[in-house]
Each structure stands twice: as C-alpha cells, then as structure tokens.
Amino acid sequence: MTAFSKSDFGPGFSWGVATSAYQIEGAVSEDGRSPSIWDTFSHTPGKIKTGENGDVACDFYHRYQGDIAFIRQMNMQVHRFSLAWPRILPGGTGPVNPKGLDFYHRVIDRTLELGLKPWVTLYHWDLPQVLEDKGGWTNREIVSWFGEYVEVCARAFGDKVKHWMVLNEPTVFTALGYMQGKHAPGRKGLGNFLPAVHHAAMAQAEGGRILRANVKDAQIGTTFSASYVEAAGPTWLSRAAAASYDAVVNRLFIEPALGLGYPWKAAPFLLALKRYIRPGDMEKLAFDFDFIGLQTYFRQQVRFDPLALGTFAREIPHAERGGELTEMGWEVWPENIYLLLRQFSAYKGVKRILITENGAAFPDTPQGERVSDPQRLKYIQDHLAQVLRAKREGVPVEGYFYWSLLDNFEWAEGYRPRFGLVYVDYPTQKRILKDSGRWFGEFLAN
Numbered sequence: 327m328t329a330f331s332k333s334d335f336g337p338g339f340s341w342g343v344a345t346s347a348y349q350i351e352g353a354v355s356e357d358g359r360s361p362s363i364w365d366t367f368s369h370t371p372g373k374i375k376t377g378e379n380g381d382v383a384c385d386f387y388h389r390y391q392g393d394i395a396f397i398r399q400m401n402m403q404v405h406r407f408s409l410a411w412p413r414i415l416p417g418g419t420g421p422v423n424p425k426g427l428d429f430y431h432r433v434i435d436r437t438l439e440l441g442l443k444p445w446v447t448l449y450h451w452d453l454p455q456v457l458e459d460k461g462g463w464t465n466r467e468i469v470s471w472f473g474e475y476v477e478v479c480a481r482a483f484g485d486k487v488k489h490w491m492v493l494n495e496p497t498v499f500t501a502l503g504y505m506q507g508k509h510a511p512g513r514k515g516l517g518n519f520l521p522a523v524h525h526a527a528m529a530q531a532e533g534g535r536i537l538r539a540n541v542k543d544a545q546i547g548t549t550f551s552a553s554y555v556e557a558a559g560p561t562w563l564s565r566a567a568a569a570s571y572d573a574v575v576n577r578l579f580i581e582p583a584l585g586l587g588y589p590w591k592a593a594p595f596l597l598a599l600k601r602y603i604r605p606g607d608m609e610k611l612a613f614d615f616d617f618i619g620l621q622t623y624f625r626q627q628v629r630f631d632p633l634a635l636g637t638f639a640r641e642i643p644h645a646e647r648g649g650e651l652t653e654m655g656w657e658v659w660p661e662n663i664y665l666l667l668r669q670f671s672a673y674k675g676v677k678r679i680l681i682t683e684n685g686a687a688f689p690d691t692p693q694g695e696r697v698s699d700p701q702r703l704k705y706i707q708d709h710l711a712q713v714l715r716a717k718r719e720g721v722p723v724e725g726y727f728y729w730s731l732l733d734n735f736e737w738a739e740g741y742r743p744r745f746g747l748v749y750v751d752y753p754t755q756k757r758i759l760k761d762s763g764r765w766f767g768e769f770l771a772n
C-alpha cells in the first residue's frame with residue numbers, strides 16, 4: 327500500500343514508459359537501415375564495458391506488437407519511443423526509405439489500436455554514421471540535415487502523432503559523445519564539445535519550428551537530463567564550483583530555448599562558445615515549447631577542484647556517500663526529483679513539465695514466471711511521492727514515464743544494468759512482466 331493513489335495526481339496526469347530505438351530495436355541491417363554512430367562505436371573494441379552491441383538488442387523490430395501490449399497491461403496511456411534517423415534517411419539526408427517509415431507506421435498503429443498515445447522522440451542519439459563522417463554535431467550543417475529529417479517525420483506521422491520531443495538529453499550526448507569520449511562517436515575535448523553544443527541548441531529550436539509548421543495541433547517539447555546539484559562544502563569556492571557545474575548540467579540547453587542565452591556567467595569557460603555563434607543565432611536559439619521533459623536519476627554533490635578545467639567542479643563519487651546504490655552505481659535519493667521540479671518550474675517560460683524518464687537498474691533474477699524487484703518498486707513509489715509533493719505545491723507536472731519498458735542495451739554499460747518493468751531473457755527473447763510492472767497495473771487500474 328502506498329500513501330497515495332492514482333487520483334491524487336489528477337485526471338489529466340499522463341502515465342507511461344519510455345524507450346529508444348537503438349537500445350531495443352535490433353535489426354540493424356534490415357530493410358535499408360544504414361549504420362548509426364552507435365553501431366560503429368559498439369563494434370569498436372573497448373568502447374562497451376561488456377563488449378556487447380545493439381545488433382539484436384530486444385528484437386523490438388520484430389516483437390513490437392507484444393511489447394507494446396505490456397504498456398496496455400500496466401494500464402498506462404503513453405508509449406514514448408524514438409525514431410531512428412538511419413532507418414528513415416539512410417543517407418542522413420536525401421532519399422527517404424519507405425520501409426523505414428513503414429516500420430514506424432506499424433509501431434504507431436499498434437500503439438493507437440491499444441488505446442495508447444504515441445509520444446515520439448526525434449533524436450535519441452543514433453546519428454547516421456554518414457553524417458558523423460562529415461563532422462556530425464560539430465558541423466554547422468547538421469542544423470539543416472536535422473531539419474530535413476524532422477520535416478520528413480512530421481509530414482509522415484503528423485496526422486497520427488500529436489506529442490513530439492525534439493532531442494533526448496542534449497547535454498548527455500554532447501558531453502559524453504563529444505567531450506569525454508565515453509559515448510558515440512567517442513570524440514573528446516572542448517574543440518568538439520562546444521560546436522556540438524551550439525549546433526544541438528540550434529537544432530533543438532529549429533526542430534520545434536519545423537514541427538509547428540507541419541503538424542496541426544502538435545504538443546511540442548524536448549527533453550533535458552537533470553541532476554540536483556549540491557556544494558559539498560560551505561566555502562565560496564565550493565559554492566561557485568557547484569554553480570558552474572549546475573550551469574552545464576541543468577541550464578545549458580533550456581536557457582537558450584527560453585531566450586535567456588547560454589549560462590556563461592556561472593560557467594565562464596562557455597564564453598568560448600562565441601567562436602561558433604554567428605550573427606542572428608541567439609534569436610534562433612529560442613523556441614516556445616509547449617512542455618519540457620525532465621529526465622533524472624540522481625543528484626550530484628561537487629567540490630572545488632582547480633584541476634577540473636572548465637567547471638572547476640569535481641563530483642563526489644556516489645559510493646562515498648553511504649546511501650543505497652543502483653546497479654549503475656547511482657545513489658538513490660528521491661528528493662532529487664522534487665528539488666528539480668521546483669528548480670525547472672521557476673523559469674517563467676516553462677509551462678508544463680513531464681517526467682519523461684526516471685527509473686532504476688537492479689539485478690533481477692527470474693523465479694519461474696515471476697521477477698520480484700522490491701528495490702525498483704520502492705524507488706518508483708518514493709519518486710512518485712516526491713513528484714506528488716511538487717504537484718501539491720503548485721508545480722505544473724503533468725506526467726511520469728518510467729525508464730524503461732524493457733530491459734535493454736544501456737549504452738557503454740551493455741546489457742548488464744536492467745532498467746525494465748519487463749524482464750528480457752536475451753538468449754531466448756522471452757519476456758516476463760516484473761512485480762514492479764504488475765504493481766503499475768494495479769495502481770493505475772480504474
């Protein structure tokens with residue numbers, strides 16, 4: 327029993343799950359799909375901790391009918407998934423692949439047939455490799471390459487899909503992919519990171535404008551990764567380090583979208599972005615999003631470190647804080663989601679917020695036809711209690727999408743961390759609804 331019920335969240339609150347194409351689809355060479363940067367990266371020795379790749383993943387490409395039915399079974403209404411750019415435009419730009427569009431028409435139709443709403447993410451990190459070969463996000467031309475792709479999707483699916491998210495977590499794909507080299511395409515350094523940031527921020531707003539022009543009655547959003555940031559000590563230096571870290575982790579993409587520009591006062595190294603900004607760009611960074619998607623898993627505590635170039639902030643390892651850790655090594659601290667909802671709702675231009683991702687990986691072991699996952703269930707319930715706390719205080723939070731529907735390919739971590747409400751036995755592709763998923767079914771039943 328929880329201290330709250332579905333009705334406490336109100337009738338307009340959306341309940342759902344989130345996935346992304348590369349993490350679940352598999353079928354990487356089927357029906358004309360071209361390689362993405364994640365195919366290249368995962369096939370490069372040493373990049374994925376377990377040596378695995380997304381070639382087969384959850385085989386969602388062939389099993390989507392049954393998989394989407396689990397969402398219905400859990401009494402949710404929203405199926406958030408992403409479109410794979412290399413399936414739809416295998417050349418990155420240019421001729422459309424009809425078989426790529428067909429696949430997503432089938433996914434959307436199945437979603438609608440079950441009475442669910444499709445919420446579509448346009449870019450969840452699987453850039454066509456052909457475009458990375460031309461510089462990827464560091465090449466300013468990506469703004470028009472992306473625009474072409476968005477227009478194709480908006481025209482193809484706009485009659486059936488009314489909820490759109492332009493980018494998934496631009497801070498994460500630029501920082502891990504173009505600064506730290508831990509994610510595809512594995513590039514490093516400010517010389518890659520800063521142009522990638524500016525071009526992604528331009529594409530974020532441009533994508534919004536193209537959706538607005540092409541989809542009638544669209545609800546247009548985009549998603550941001552977020553972590554509540556705390557200074558580890560009371561000193562001025564420690565607080566300044568926390569502020570600059572917060573600027574990069576939480577403010578870097580939302581503020582330009584809101585017309586506030588980049589947060590360079592708190593993080594002066596971002597002034598180097600000016601090298602990539604052309605006259606007229608600052609105005610084009612703004613777009614009036616109908617909602618924002620917040621995605622959060624943990625808080626960060628940071629301390630001042632003169633050697634941490636850029637932010638001068640060093641993260642305190644989660645394991646040193648003494649709290650419960652997930653399979654990702656992430657600290658479980660539910661108040662994080664409440665504090666972030668407060669922080670992001672304080673922006674004047676933010677109208678509605680949805681939690682478009684939140685969830686936890688724990689080692690799950692099936693026992694016959696059951697998977698008992700009490701830690702995940704507690705994680706969900708404790709986070710929902712904090713969402714409700716924010717909502718009761720007036721934060722316009724209107725939905726919660728659990729990450730993820732299925733256990734899946736967790737990027738550089740491989741298949742080891744299991745985030746799903748549905749267990750996937752990879753060798754047989756057998757699925758089992760975990761106890762946390764069964765709980766959703768009961769909690770959301772009318």
Ligand code: FCB
Nearest residue numbers: 346494495498729736737
């Ligand atoms: C988010 C990503 C998602 C998944 C979760 C665990 O940052 O958007 O694809 O990897 O983390």
